[in-house]
Amino acid sequence: MLQEQELKTFVDGTTHYFEVAAQQPATVGSPYLVTDGNPSVHEYTGVINVSGRREGVVYFTAPKAMLTVLLMKMQENDFSHENMRDLVGEVANTISGNARRDFGNDFVISVPSVLTGERNDPPVIAGARSFVIPINWRSHSAKLVVALR
């Protein structure tokens, strides 16, 4: 069973990114559990694979509109597909870095990969339930999904 502290590490890594990079904190919505299939994804998804004491995936999935505004807040004026991929990868990278710091050698955390398209679900391993944590920022909403067993 996923520990609350483990979940908190992933959530903190995500909200920390908004707080520092955009200088505007994100809020966390009510988490919910998806036990049947994969939670739906937005256009851009940054994925980290976890092995060791836990096994599965953690991903941050965000709509293009949210990433566009986030880029604007970072004074970036190139809103290309590549920069959107880049940005969602950077958020996943921060989540990964936080997890490595907090979990040490108990967890093996992969380098993030990026998926695009709303039909491109990250592979969730059998037996892992998906915790979905809404990440709200300005008028936009993204999701952090933690699916570990």
Add this chain to the structure above:
Amino acid sequence: MVGAANGGVVAGARRAFRLLIVDDSNIMRRRIERSQQFDELEVVGSAANGVEALELFEKTDPDLVTMDLTMPRMDGIECIENLVRLKPDVRILVISALADKATAIDAMEKGANGFLNKPFTDRQLNDAIAELIRGA
């Protein structure tokens, strides 16, 4: 050529300190380039991985380097080792999302002079680069 990787050499008059930016993220390279506010600093190039960084390093002879760690082809730690071998007095600021102490210690032991965690504010970045310049 602002923010370009893939062997991008930035043209400009020579100033006191020459900076090479190494990061596989285009938005990070551009951000670092944009936010540096030092008259005595000239960005001489930006690279997206360690292999490109080594090529650009030999072409541009920078005094200062900002270095990501997690990159394809050659990671930052291996790149730092190579850069220090080529130019022992080069000053290197690691800018990485890897937030654990062991990684920071490893980078410093290989020859890095400072460590800044991603994400960062412009102020944190400028303070870290100012520190790098002071030590150069």
